[in-house]
Amino acid sequence: MNTETTTLVTARLQRPVARRARLPGRPPSSPVEEFEQVYLRNVDVLMGYFARRCRDPQTVADLTSETFVRAVDGFAGFDPRRGSDRAWLFGIAARVFARYCEQSAGGRDAVARLGGHRLLDEDEIEELTERIDAEREGAALMQRWAQLPAVERAAIELVDLEELSPKEAALALGVSRVAFRKRLSRARSRLRKEDHSNE
Amino acid sequence: MSNFTDHLWTDLVREHGPTLAQVDRPKPGPARVLRRPPVLAGGTLALAGVGAALVLALGGPAATPAFAITTNSDGVLLKLNINSSLPQANAKLASMGIHEAIGIQMASGPATVSGPVTCTPQAGVTGPPVKVLDGPNGTEVISPGQTGGNTGVGTWHLASCSVFSSTGETSAGNSGNSGNPAATVIAEPSTKPVPGGTAVPVAPAGSVSSGPSGNSGNTGGG
Numbered sequence: 041m042n043t044e045t046t047t048l049v050t051a052r053l054q055r056p057v058a059r060r061a062r063l064p065g066r067p068p069s070s071p072v073e074e075f076e077q078v079y080l081r082n083v084d085v086l087m088g089y090f091a092r093r094c095r096d097p098q099t100v101a102d103l104t105s106e107t108f109v110r111a112v113d114g115f116a117g118f119d120p121r122r123g124s125d126r127a128w129l130f131g132i133a134a135r136v137f138a139r140y141c142e143q144s145a146g147g148r149d150a151v152a153r154l155g156g157h158r159l160l161d162e163d164e165i166e167e168l169t170e171r172i173d174a175e176r177e178g179a180a181l182m183q184r185w186a187q188l189p190a191v192e193r194a195a196i197e198l199v200d201l202e203e204l205s206p207k208e209a210a211l212a213l214g215v216s217r218v219a220f221r222k223r224l225s226r227a228r229s230r231l232r233k234e235d236h237s238n239e
Numbered sequence: 240m241s242n243f244t245d246h247l248w249t250d251l252v253r254e255h256g257p258t259l260a261q262v263d264r265p266k267p268g269p270a271r272v273l274r275r276p277p278v279l280a281g282g283t284l285a286l287a288g289v290g291a292a293l294v295l296a297l298g299g300p301a302a303t304p305a306f307a308i309t310t311n312s313d314g315v316l317l318k319l320n321i322n323s324s325l326p327q328a329n330a331k332l333a334s335m336g337i338h339e340a341i342g343i344q345m346a347s348g349p350a351t352v353s354g355p356v357t358c359t360p361q362a363g364v365t366g367p368p369v370k371v372l373d374g375p376n377g378t379e380v381i382s383p384g385q386t387g388g389n390t391g392v393g394t395w396h397l398a399s400c401s402v403f404s405s406t407g408e409t410s411a412g413n414s415g416n417s418g419n420p421a422a423t424v425i426a427e428p429s430t431k432p433v434p435g436g437t438a439v440p441v442a443p444a445g446s447v448s449s450g451p452s453g454n455s456g457n458t459g460g461g
Binding site: 070071072074075076079083084087101104105108109112113115116117119120121135158160161163164167168214215216 | 241242243244246247248250251252254255256258259260261262263264265326344347391392393
């Protein structure tokens with residue numbers, strides 16, 4: 041990487057994200073800017089995804105960070121003409137969370153790629169704690185769906201909670217649209233049956 | 240934007256900005272769509288067209304099968320010449336009555352150890368052991384021009400592999416290398432390589448009847 045490019049990247053760093061988020065919707069002029077737009081569109085939704093699964097602010101922060109680090113690694117392969125960035129990121133997030141669960145069960149450190157665990161400051165902890173609280177309802181829904189097979193739970197979460205289209209959700213889960221619709225239909229049917237039996 | 244998201248972006252650009260700046264992004268334009276041959280019209284001309292398409296798929300320069308499944312008493316060996324063909328391979332396993340689905344995770348760079356990777360069976364998996372070999376010896380190279388928009392260009396290897404039960408519960412994988420059994424071999428025509436180099440856990444065998452459509456090229460990110 042030449043000095044000019046490094047300077048450019050460093051200069052981007054100096055600008056606050058909020059100001060950049062208000063830039064007009066012109067096409068990105070560089071991969072960094074394109075990724076930034078992807079980040080801004082999705083970081084909040086992904087935080088919510090993890091906040092429904094974890095009660096610890098630091099873990100939510102780490103998993104969100106890890107998802108974007110992996111997204112950087114795979115950005116060369118992401119083609120927006122083939123599917124939305126949100127679907128792509130949810131696919132990554134699902135794998136990050138699966139790996140986190142696996143490593144947590146093994147007592148190993150799950151996420152430490154972004155310069156190790158960057159400890160959150162007090163404001164960030166408070167912010168993320170509020171976010172976790174805000175996702176309480178979603179977390180309760182997730183618990184209610186706990187009896188569903190994982191794939192059906194993922195299907196119903198992505199469509200009914202995250203409001204992805206079935207096509208996008210199928211993409212995120214790496215399955216065909218036909219298979220995905222079957223899962224979604226099965227999941228909804230199971231939940232309907234459960235509702236009837238509880239009445 | 241919150242403090243956290245601001246800080247995270249700053250960290251991301253500081254740590255990974257140089258990498259990002261050099262990423263080769265797909266050029267804007269219509270996506271390449273895989274089209275099916277017009278086989279539904281019927282009649283002699285249509286049948287002739289189908290025959291030609293098969294010859295091209297099986298005998299042309301890109302005739303390397305996308306995957307091959309080998310079964311014997313040691314279990315199942317899946318050879319992936321193009322890792323994006325995993326959904327089709329899983330569908331084929333299902334059609335063979337093997338109620339297991341394979342999930343893989345790719346990493347960049349060549350494999351440090353050649354040979355197939357043994358997949359970790361998830362709890363509840365009762366089928367035969369499964370191994371996956373990516374590329375000829377564990378390393379897959381996607382060259383410029385091989386894929387639309389040059390997505391996924393580079394050298395990749397299999398980082399981990401898992402086997403999922405037909406109930407669809409997920410599990411994580413490990414790796415390992417072992418021998419190369421041979422018996423029944425089933426080959427399929429080539430498909431497009433996966434962008435980003437990562438394949439994701441795929442549907443359980445019992446619920447998948449076909450692979451992803453032509454618009455599923457982003458399943459490999461991360």
